[in-house]
Ligand code: SAH
Ligand code: DHB
């Protein structure tokens with residue numbers, strides 16, 4: 001096998017394949033590279049989606065013909081850039097971030113990307129912002145990307161549904177966690193949050209959903225994807 005004998009599979013092979021795919025199909029421009037760099041320099045954790053995953057989010061947004069996107073978990077605005085670039089000129093992304101430093105780095109990155117006018121970064125606990133959005137009838141969104149604190153995923157699902165219409169696409173990141181989600185007795189509240197989230201998604205009559213595993217530069221993880229098919 002080529003690529004230096006990575007025939008055993010595993011993380012090195014996944015990363016090599018990601019480099020190959022990203023180089024060809026999802027190359028980062030200077031703006032996305034700068035967003036990553038600024039994030040690292042500010043000491044933020046490397047928890048943003050991979051470039052090919054970011055491009056997938058953008059493709060999903062375009063498939064959904066999204067004009068209004070809600071993102072829960074901004075970090076440095078890396079996935080926000082991919083999503084906001086998929087919007088038409090009058091489209092809007094609302095992104096929720098608890099950490100003031102993360103929000104500040106994200107605002108700078110979105111400004112540099114020329115997307116500041118299209119993106120609203122809301123600082124504070126996502127549950128507060130979501131309650132406020134519901135209270136002021138701030139929905140519906142066409143796509144909701146759930147990617148913040150995993151223990152609260154079940155609550156985020158409830159709010160996402162309240163802020164949806166028939167046809168809204170829900171996407172959640174990190175639903176596999178290197179297979180840790182298989183452990184029903186896990187004491188990791190992130191694992192329990194994802195398990196409950198997936199069970200609620202499966203039992204939820206208003207959606208049809210699936211989940212897929214991903215491997216690549218971000219390790220072994222996965223996305224859940226749900227389409228809202230009925231009113232609440
Ligand atoms: N979507 C980003 C990555 C998000 S990482 C990307 O792919 O580029 C998860 C983010 O959620 C972190 O920035 C973290 O500070 C934020 N977060 C954690 N708990 C939160 C909460 N309760 N409300 C809002 N944001 C939260
Ligand atoms: C974590 C969170 C993420 O959103 C991610 O993509 C990777 C890791 C985390 O909290 O560990």
Ligand code: MG
Pocket residue numbers: 047048049147173174
């Ligand atoms: Mg994530």
